[in-house]
Amino acid sequence: MLARTANVLPEGPHWRYEPKWDGYRAIVRREGEVRILSRSGRRLEAAFPDIAAAVGAALPPGTAVDGEIVRWSAEGRLDFSGLQRRGHSGPQAAQRLARTEPCHLIVFDLLRDGAAEFAARPLDERRARLEELMHSVGEPALMLGWQTGAVDVARQWFDQMWRVGVEGLVAKDGRGRYRPGRRDWLKYKRRVTTEAIVGGVIGGAGDPRELIVGRRDSQTGALRVVGRTGGLDPAHRREMARLLRPCGGEHPWPPTLPSRWGSSQDYARVVPEVVVEICPDSAQAAGRWRHAVGYVRPRTDLEPADVPTDLSIEG
Known part of the structure; x- marks a missing residue:
C-alpha cells in the first residue's frame, strides 16, 4: 500500500499518524522460510541476514507484516547511505556488515496472522493485533513503529524528529483496509522529493x-x-x-x-x-x-x- 503527497496534515477522529521512516520499504513473510521483499519485488533476506534471523526467531509461521528497514548511525541518525551499502552487499560482506552495521525492521502493519488474513480488516483492528504480536518480541532488530491518533503529538514528531532524519509523517485512516498498490495513505513531508x-x-x-x-x-x-x-x-x-x-x-x-x-x-x-x-x-x-x-x-x-x-x- 502506498501514499500520496498531502500539503496539509489531515485532522479528525479517524486519522492515525506515524513517522515517515527513511529506509527500504519491505513486505516480510514468515512461512516455511523468511522472505523479505522490496517494493520492486527484489529478495532482500541475503543482504539483511540479521533481520531475516530475527524474523525467523521471533515471528510465528504464517505471519506477514509491512515495514521499513532502517540503519541507525553511531550518532543516532537514520543512515540511508549505510543502508544502501548493506542492501547491495554480497553474501560474505552481508554477514560481516550484519555484525558491524546492524539494521532494524520497523513494523507498522499486519497483513496475515497464522491462517487469518488481516488485509481486509480496518487499520485499527490490524494495529491492535500487531501490538499484541510485537509485545512478546524480544529481538532488538524488530521494532514496532510508532503511531498516534493525537494530532498535537504528530505535529511534535514532525517538528522534532527531522533532526534524526525522519522525513515527515504518514497519515492513515483507522477505518481503512490494506489495499496493495493504492495510494490511500497520505505523506506529509518537510520537503517534497x-x-x-x-x-x-x-x-x-x-x-x-x-x-x-x-x-x-x-x-x-x-x-x-x-x-x-x-x-x-x-x-x-x-x-x-x-x-x-x-x-x-x-x-x-x-x-x-x-x-x-x-x-x-x-x-x-x-x-x-x-x-x-x-x-x-x-x-x-x-x-x-x-x-x-x-x-x-x-x-x-x-x-x-x-x-x-x-x-x-x-x-
Whole structure:
C-alpha cells in the first residue's frame, strides 16, 4: 500500500499518524522460510541476514507484516547511505556488515496472522493485533513503529524528529483496509522529493558535474528529458560516478541537448538505469521542471520502472 503527497496534515477522529521512516520499504513473510521483499519485488533476506534471523526467531509461521528497514548511525541518525551499502552487499560482506552495521525492521502493519488474513480488516483492528504480536518480541532488530491518533503529538514528531532524519509523517485512516498498490495513505513531508532516471550528464559518466534526468511519458512510454540538476559537489560526483555507465549503443535521447536546456558542451549520454531522488520546485513548462532540480541521493533500491511518469511527484 502506498501514499500520496498531502500539503496539509489531515485532522479528525479517524486519522492515525506515524513517522515517515527513511529506509527500504519491505513486505516480510514468515512461512516455511523468511522472505523479505522490496517494493520492486527484489529478495532482500541475503543482504539483511540479521533481520531475516530475527524474523525467523521471533515471528510465528504464517505471519506477514509491512515495514521499513532502517540503519541507525553511531550518532543516532537514520543512515540511508549505510543502508544502501548493506542492501547491495554480497553474501560474505552481508554477514560481516550484519555484525558491524546492524539494521532494524520497523513494523507498522499486519497483513496475515497464522491462517487469518488481516488485509481486509480496518487499520485499527490490524494495529491492535500487531501490538499484541510485537509485545512478546524480544529481538532488538524488530521494532514496532510508532503511531498516534493525537494530532498535537504528530505535529511534535514532525517538528522534532527531522533532526534524526525522519522525513515527515504518514497519515492513515483507522477505518481503512490494506489495499496493495493504492495510494490511500497520505505523506506529509518537510520537503517534497520524488524520483527520476539519469539519462545523461554534463561532464562524463566517470565525473558527472550535473545530471540530466528523465521520466517516462505516461501515454507513449518514451523516456523524456524533464530536468537538469545544479552542479554536484565533489562527494556527490564521486557517488554518482560509481553508479553510472557510459552509453555504448542505442539511447532514447539525441546526442546533443535541445537548446532550451542550455549549452550542450560536455554533454554525455549514460545508460538510463540509475534512479535518483530529486527535489524539484513547482515551476513547470512544456512538460519539464523549469528550474534546476535539487539532487538528493541515488536510490539504488528502486528500478526505473518504479519511477513515476510525467511530472508526478508520487513515488
